[in-house]
Amino acid sequence: MKSKTKMEAEQAAIAQRSDWLGILSRSVGSELEALAADLVTDSTFEWLRPSDIGLVMVRGRAGGTGNVFNLGEMTVARASVRLEDGTVGHGYVQGRDKRQAELAAIVDALLQQPHRHELITAKVIEPLRERAEARRLAKSRKAAATKVEFFTMVRGEDPA
Secondary structure, X not given: OOOHHHHHHHHHHHHHHHHHHHHHHHOOHHHHHHHHHHHHHOOOEEEEEEEEEEEEEEEEEHHHOOOEEEEEEEEEEEEEXXXXXXXXXXXXXXXXXXXXXXXXXXXXXXXXXXXXXXXXXXXXXXXXXXHHHHHHHHHHHHHHHOOOOOOOOOOOOOOO
């Protein structure tokens, strides 16, 4: 039986990996390429799953909490690698960008190595996070600029 602190540490590691995989999957391919290109050339790995393209079913919930329903299919590129030390990395990205899936898989594997984690987080993950936040804010500002407020004026015909 695992101790409570060991289970909490494992859950924290899973949450941290989920965070960086989400950032890699939602990044722009050219940005990821620019930030991670030198990491990839310095790494030796083997392909467990060469990049390929497929479809996944996107599911939703009515009202966010109701019954589950199939929303439709989405194109996804994926890849998996194994580094020399046996560390396995996976990359899944929306769309058809095989190169982005490959880079995401390699960066995922490298981030799991304790001696490289901080450097890669600072060099790749944090800049991608900042760029994604900037895109989100720009999109939010654009949407806010088109906001329309409706109001009702009281007509003077009705005696109160």
